[in-house]
Amino acid sequence: MTETTLRAAYAGARAIVAGGLGFIGSNLARRLGTLGADVLVVDALLPDLGGNRHNLDGAQGRIAVEIADLRTADIAPFVAGRQYLFNLAAQTSHQGSMDAPLDDLDLNCRVALRLLEACRKASPTVAVVFASTRQVYGRPNYLPVDERHPVAPVDVNGVHKLAAEAYHTLYRKVYGVKSSVLRLTNTYGPRMRIKDARQTFLGVWLRAVLEGRRFEVWEGEQLRDLTYVDDAVDALLLAGAAPKAEGGVFNIGGGRRVALKHLAKTLVAVHGGGDYSIEPFPATRKRIDIGDYHADDRLFRRITGWKPRVALKDGLARTLDYYRGNLAPYL
């Protein structure tokens, strides 16, 4: 069902993926390629972010790559004649946004706004899909969190993602630019940044088990739902293709919720070895921690038919397999 829908929408279509050398962006670009789309990837390859040239190695289909910084580059030529724009260009580190809030402003707000301005002027019929974050909710008042949950960001990244969401809603209402916003939760899988924790703590854990080092689990009781990247990619593609999803803001979750200490245990079991310690939360992180999170994503499932297909153990196994054969480019 999903496959048929996606092939109908994307075979022969012209799509652009901003941040397409990054983790989710490259997985999306690769999938678009196999669906038969004509894909333009634009990425700045900024050292602190997720872009990695290796992420498109061996990709199939027609994928062109432009190295350009969307904070300043002329965007009109990139979006002209495109039917789909997926905006995965982002600074995603919560602590990073506190350490360098003005960089976060440019990377998240300025880029999103410049992309929408370019669409409005050069390509008003493009369907825009924006990858947002569950971080906009802050510390949940109730679980699972649905889209009516109040927003109250606890870090600068959350403030900026919320503003970028609002641009999309606004440009749809005022200018008729088609847009949808997906609030992603922790997404993991091949091609994520694992050299540090800038793309979820799980990157650090993965690297540690692969290198035979011990990793730290902070507290460990926090609940999360994780989305395997292929499932997140399906959601992004369905959002772009679904007319009913235009202008909507949707949660994307994953499977069952899991406590971080259980996630650590599962990771070690799937890898067949590894060690970790449970540590208290560092104070600088604790003050921007959101506690437990679990998405209610029934709205998006109902509208698009999406559902996650990769269980946690399988997802972790595929991820570890990928890095066993490709570790060096990610260190």
Added chain:
Amino acid sequence: MTETTLRAAYAGARAIVAGGLGFIGSNLARRLGTLGADVLVVDALLPDLGGNRHNLDGAQGRIAVEIADLRTADIAPFVAGRQYLFNLAAQTSHQGSMDAPLDDLDLNCRVALRLLEACRKASPTVAVVFASTRQVYGRPNYLPVDERHPVAPVDVNGVHKLAAEAYHTLYRKVYGVKSSVLRLTNTYGPRMRIKDARQTFLGVWLRAVLEGRRFEVWEGEQLRDLTYVDDAVDALLLAGAAPKAEGGVFNIGGGRRVALKHLAKTLVAVHGGGDYSIEPFPATRKRIDIGDYHADDRLFRRITGWKPRVALKDGLARTLDYYRGNLAPYL
């Protein structure tokens, strides 16, 4: 009561007013001067905004002026050793924010964030008061609008003001920077920009009656509450001084609500002449119009004892009087 409170808080205090050559900023700086504060005004005097050197003519007390652009200037020396920071530096035109959204991003978000970063690092005990706008609510669901009304900005300016509000809430929670946010409605009075509509439609109306030209009232049925600038200045000063108001987000209204066509009639009556026509709303403005607005500001009144003291007719009379003697510098 207000006067005693304010003198106790501000006599001898060191305050900075960002945007202090602008409309509300200059009225605030002048008042701080007469209260005995040591005032530093910082303003970029950008041509499209409200700054005007004439606005501090004849001001009393110790008021120093720095011409500096807070988007780029080194802010640390300005905030070091200050007890109060009033942030009135802003781009306030709704249509302007749609025409130049990236400028609005820098003028509203970047400046607010840079000021807070500087406070956090150089002056962590400063009390910050941020002038926000009722525009964050978008089109009201009910009247009068209290602070629990959902936010749903209908223009880029509203999105950015909301993000800037969130910075203040965040910096208080994470870093302990004292802050309060006032959501102002249409504020009017001496020293406002009247050469165009960038600071409310009322500027255009005032100029027209003073120059004996006819002005246009768009639709005319919309309800607004207007705040005379001296009342807004009292609110800003009380917010800075009131310990209970720390970290709060408050509506500031004015007196009775008034339909714009009635406001036009009152303006002409107070001036003793003038003419206007009722016109349909221009399409580009209609799509970002918020309809009727009337603030419920009881929360702020209860906490600080504030109340507006200048009735609409008196406020309009004082405003017209001011410009009769000072028209040239505002054209």
